[in-house]
Amino acid sequence: MVTRQPSLAAVDVMRDAPVIPVIVVDDAAQAVPLARALVAGGIRMLEVTLRTPVALAAIEAIARDVPEAVAGAGTIRSVADARAAVAAGARFGVSPGYTSAIGRACRDAGLPLLPGVATGSEILLAAEDGYTELKFFPAVQAGGVAMLKAWHGPFHDVRFCPTGGVSAANAREFLALPNVVCVGGSWLTPADAVKAGDWDRITRLAREAVALRGG
Ligand SMILES: O=C(O)C(=O)C[C@H](O)[C@H](O)COP(=O)(O)O
Numbered sequence: 001m002v003t004r005q006p007s008l009a010a011v012d013v014m015r016d017a018p019v020i021p022v023i024v025v026d027d028a029a030q031a032v033p034l035a036r037a038l039v040a041g042g043i044r045m046l047e048v049t050l051r052t053p054v055a056l057a058a059i060e061a062i063a064r065d066v067p068e069a070v071a072g073a074g075t076i077r078s079v080a081d082a083r084a085a086v087a088a089g090a091r092f093g094v095s096p097g098y099t100s101a102i103g104r105a106c107r108d109a110g111l112p113l114l115p116g117v118a119t120g121s122e123i124l125l126a127a128e129d130g131y132t133e134l135k136f137f138p139a140v141q142a143g144g145v146a147m148l149k150a151w152h153g154p155f156h157d158v159r160f161c162p163t164g165g166v167s168a169a170n171a172r173e174f175l176a177l178p179n180v181v182c183v184g185g186s187w188l189t190p191a192d193a194v195k196a197g198d199w200d201r202i203t204r205l206a207r208e209a210v211a212l213r214g215g
Pocket residue numbers: 022049050051074075076094095096137163164165166184185186187
């Protein structure tokens with residue numbers, strides 16, 4: 001039984017911290033300590049990608065056992081994914097691309113969505129459906145900082161979370177842009193650290209990520 005939480009908007013998800021960690025969980029038992037490690041470092045909005053068989057169980061475990069965290073689902077590629085994410089207790093969703101069917105399903109389910117876009121036409125489609133807080137994916141591969149600067153003219157009212165190729169080394173450049181609210185990335189949860197249960201390292205990486213804004 002999933003307890004419904006107070007409603008959240010996509011912009012709240014983006015504003016909470018400078019980085020949304022993109023998490024891949026291979027073993028459901030890792031989910032709770034991993035979430036606690038990120039929370040200890042100041043990161044609460046957690047994107048658990050639906051890329052592994054245990055992803056939904058991981059979201060469920062975090063939603064149940066780590067009340068300070070806000071579990072979200074990444075890699076939403078279909079209406080079925082959106083519904084499964086909600087049923088597991090996800091409180092926001094992130095998609096690597098966008099279709100109106102996904103947008104509608106998330107809205108109907110009350111799931112704030114960060115739709116993935118990489119072109120002007122995709123931005124227009126998402127905006128037509130009422131989505132103006134978007135994930136730019138894959139950010140570095142699709143044009144990076146220069147692309148976001150170019151988009152700022154025609155799409156000045158759209159805000160982005162660039163993800164894909166973003167790291168501690170280039171995050172500040174993105175965060176300095178007027179149309180970037182936060183960035184997303186997998187660097188806070190390196191596969192070797194998760195595998196080894198090196199939660200202190202993950203807390204340290206989270207803390208460094210929090211310091212990216214303003215510092
Ligand atoms: O599974 C998804 O839908 C995703 O969210 C894709 C991720 O955003 C990127 O894989 C993160 O890219 P890196 O930070 O470069 O590792």
